[in-house]
Amino acid sequence: MSDDVKFKICGLTAPEHVRAAADAGAGYVGFVFFPKSPRNLELPAAAELAHLVPAGIAKVALVVNASDEELDRIVSTVPLDMLQLHGKESPDRVAEVRDRFGLPVMKAVGIAEAEDLAAIDLYSDIADQLLIDAKPPRQSELPGGNGLAFDWRLLAGRKYWRRPWMLAGGLTPENVVEAVRMTGAQQVDVSSGVERAPGVKDTSLIHAFATSLR
Numbered sequence: 359m360s361d362d363v364k365f366k367i368c369g370l371t372a373p374e375h376v377r378a379a380a381d382a383g384a385g386y387v388g389f390v391f392f393p394k395s396p397r398n399l400e401l402p403a404a405a406e407l408a409h410l411v412p413a414g415i416a417k418v419a420l421v422v423n424a425s426d427e428e429l430d431r432i433v434s435t436v437p438l439d440m441l442q443l444h445g446k447e448s449p450d451r452v453a454e455v456r457d458r459f460g461l462p463v464m465k466a467v468g469i470a471e472a473e474d475l476a477a478i479d480l481y482s483d484i485a486d487q488l489l490i491d492a493k494p495p496r497q498s499e500l501p502g503g504n505g506l507a508f509d510w511r512l513l514a515g516r517k518y519w520r521r522p523w524m525l526a527g528g529l530t531p532e533n534v535v536e537a538v539r540m541t542g543a544q545q546v547d548v549s550s551g552v553e554r555a556p557g558v559k560d561t562s563l564i565h566a567f568a569t570s571l572r
């Protein structure tokens with residue numbers, strides 16, 4: 359496996375797992391601001407975790423259909439490098455957030471079948487990055503972080519979007535190599551696959567994920 363594949367550990371909630379992500383060579387770490395999530399962080403805890411992240415690793419705040427007021431509170435409290443919009447934000451809203459908050463924006467797009475790929479094009483000239491994730495199951499309260507993969511064959515031969523993109527959804531230390539091989543992803547994102555329980559990361563799984571990518 360090429361050592362060029364960058365990875366993001368999303369949904370960190372504890373200092374030891376922030377350190378583990380950094381030690382393992384993560385290019386990004388993600389903090390979730392979504393009260394229904396088992397990974398949700400209050401602002402003071404998020405700020406403490408963010409201060410532990412070494413320079414050179416991008417700190418990403420994940421939000422879902424957040425208002426300007428919510429975003430104001432987050433960006434004024436937590437040192438950040440990127441916003442991840444993981445809800446139903448329109449292309450216009452993505453552009454607005456990007457302009458207003460002065461941070462690069464990664465827009466998540468959920469994929470279940472071939473026709474969902476068209477949504478990626480809507481954001482390709484607007485978002486700084488794209489996160490291509492599994493579409494959540496209808497009954498899930500979480501728009502992401504469900505530990506479900508989509509059919510990676512849908513991305514075969516389709517890796518030339520105009521923005522850098524990251525593959526997400528149900529990745530694990532066991533399947534990430536195959537996922538990268540099938541999709542050509544140069545960046546991957548994982549949350550559930552490096553947890554021992556919902557919202558509780560596991561240091562050895564974080565290292566195993568990184569080792570698989572080497």
Ligand SMILES: O=C(O)c1ccccc1NCC(=O)[C@H](O)[C@H](O)COP(=O)(O)O
Nearest residue numbers: 368395502503504505527528548549550
């Ligand atoms: O993680 C959450 O709880 C969450 C809540 C609301 C929106 C998105 C959320 N997570 C997104 C991610 O962690 C990842 O970007 C991606 O969906 C992969 O998650 P997983 O399948 O668990 O690896």
